[in-house]
Amino acid sequence: MRLPLALSALALLAAASLKPLTPSEIVAQAPTTAWRTIPAEDVLLIDYQGGGRTIIQLAPSFAPVHVANIRALAGGNYWSGASVYRVQDNYVAQWGTNDDKKPLPGSVVRKPPAEYTRSPRGLTIRPFAYTDSYAVRTGHSRGWAVAQYRDGQVSLTHCYGTVGVGRDLAPDTGMGGELYAVIGHGPRQLDRNIAIVGRVIEGIEQLSALPRGTEALGFYKEGTVAKRILAVRLASALPAAERPSFQYMDETSASFAAYVRTRANRQDDFYRVAAGGVDLCNAPVPIRRTPAP
């Protein structure tokens, strides 16, 4: 009775290959062509005293003046000795010098324009198929989740790990010296109200696992900080051999489409019911370290 046995082995094999993939499996199996390398001048490294590193991808297409400021501040060693001085639960961790008298590198624009939204001109936006609680429509462009509004303007979105520019009240937009990362449920009400300059792509736990500040808005008590920053540098400023390199998944790839569809319709073993939808912030653009050639 060899034939039936062989057949059922084949049937098992077929069943295994038809088993729905998880989003992580889709990402792991994505071909090289689905990935785009992030330029080294868009990769910002924060090294902390006592060890640990947080890595941020900058978004020059969406906040060019603020990103240019951040590159200039990093190049001018502005953040050496800066600190993480605010950690508000389910909201943000914020760092910088918290000193508006500290001298700035010459090219820093002190009052940047309000880069809270931009025109969609020049952007190809891949529509995101699922409903959003905040924007008329959403999609992805150049590796970023974007929201679009009634007036046609486009913004990046406040999701977990999003990095924005701390500011005082309008019309001050913040020059980029004080930055925050989202460490809770995406505070999308901030979209269009603040300059988003990037996202954490590695080492978010260096910020999210910090003790929460005990003062109003999660600020640390005067004279205390959550942790000190040793240096903030662009990857492009490092010797080539020390430069970490990252890739994001191209939103026009078949892998990305499958990834989003599966995020909205989990059917792997754990799931009894597929949601049939997904929040933009629950389908973050996949990022990976560039594999060795």
Add this chain to the structure above:
Amino acid sequence: MRLPLALSALALLAAASLKPLTPSEIVAQAPTTAWRTIPAEDVLLIDYQGGGRTIIQLAPSFAPVHVANIRALAGGNYWSGASVYRVQDNYVAQWGTNDDKKPLPGSVVRKPPAEYTRSPRGLTIRPFAYTDSYAVRTGHSRGWAVAQYRDGQVSLTHCYGTVGVGRDLAPDTGMGGELYAVIGHGPRQLDRNIAIVGRVIEGIEQLSALPRGTEALGFYKEGTVAKRILAVRLASALPAAERPSFQYMDETSASFAAYVRTRANRQDDFYRVAAGGVDLCNAPVPIRRTPAP
């Protein structure tokens, strides 16, 4: 020229009183009638070795068998010496004995029914006006955010601080000995796939600020834990004088309506553009300590 001066002082006063309130100000100003006291048998206290406490409100209307199990486990001192053994960034912190051979108090139902959803019968649901990425409609009932689906069934929702029952693969639903709290962007894809039993109402930072586990899914390495649990008790088991008491804001109150509307349309000084919408998870039901009489 006294009259004009007096007039402009009045005008200033009027402007001040017309200044849009923040959600926190609406909550702080809500009258006593807007608040409902949470029964002491729905308040679960987790005390940690070395200090610190997390307080959970149980949801017996939505997962009655699981909640009865949790009350029995607390009454039987089941969690003394248990631990937080999993902390996954932007997902959950999980605690329990991680020991499926530990004897259970007699009344614990070992295989509870799948209380992932319930019939809407008997629930008065106050509609939530804004779009949701997961459910056909959403609203609030008995102080809880609920989602409703095509089949009419209702579930609680996975938002920041939501507490659910860890389980293995279906059809096991977990008996309630292993619990998790959401410490990241609301993983709403878990709705209808797991039993939600409550929400953290105080001390979430005892879980959210823990070092992330280094193993797969944020588990701690074999033999290590994030922290140890001293005791888990119901507030009703404490002497009256030691019992913390909490209130939630009634979803049928004018204050709650104003709170949600303002969450969707922030117009206080910081905001340049009101969102015009809000994610259900970004309008958490206000909770407060019961004020002294």
